[in-house]
Amino acid sequence: MKLKNIITAFLALAVSLSVMAQTSPVQEPLVFENQAQQDRFDQLTKELRCLVCQNQNLADSDAQLAHDLRREVHDLLLTGRTNDEVKQFLVDRYGVFVLYRPPVQTNTYLLWIGPLILLLIGAWILRASIGKRSEMLATGSTDNQNDPND
């Protein structure tokens, strides 16, 4: 009896939630003309960011906008656009942020060469500290300042 009430409550909640959304028809599966087209679609949607849930790509996201953008990518591919043209279509509307692989341009220089700079700084610190230690070993002095017997 109690369980039945709980189930009823859950069903009521589920119905009320779905009423809030647009009564969109069941997402019809995207149909491609050939396997190559399907492969390009799969590759593109993996490289494009879902704008709503920004740490997901278009292929994985279930957000409404991701559905719409997948449909858009699909339609563009069917009209014979190249991968670059599809990407440009989205960049024109959403900016380079939609690309998971950002282009090398003025405001992304730091992004691209930042890790290299950090690596060089690390190497420099390592070299300096190794140099200092070997210098201390060579002179044989352990530097009295840290001597516990002092």
Add this chain to the structure above:
Amino acid sequence: MNGRSLPLIIFLALVIVLAVGLKISDKKTQIPSPLIDKPVPEFDLPVLAEPGRRMTWQSLLGKPYLVNFWGSWCPTCRVEHPIVNQLARLNAVYIVGLNFRDEEPDAVAWLNRWGNPYDVSLVDYDGRVSIDFGVYAAPETFLVDSAGTIVFKHLGQLTWEIVETEILPRVAAMESGS
């Protein structure tokens, strides 16, 4: 000397990085629109609750206008709505409501309930025009000048402060310029 100051330098560098991160954290999800200073996307959309009537981007040329993307499914639109109502009462700028990814009866009921600040309401049922505008969250608001160029975009909820500091001065400048 050098060895002592190194941790301090690293600490200060970390402080700077974290402070900058904190400062921009509320803007991190806001993507600058590539559409600013670009012509408004072309559209030809039905007018809400007026069967048979449509409106195009060309018919809006000649005066500055605001495009406010909203949906009855969008809680933030509901929060924002009093601001749009307040702006409409000033009669300062023509306001186009762009109802997207919504059902018409829901949209009409929503406007009846919370007030209709829009000079015209257009319907983008399948969301294609909202994609052309680069909309990824609702509400989003665009200011278009009389030549049909997008001059300003606000992502998310409008506040009266934004209306007063970003929108009204731009509208006033356009009016005096023309």
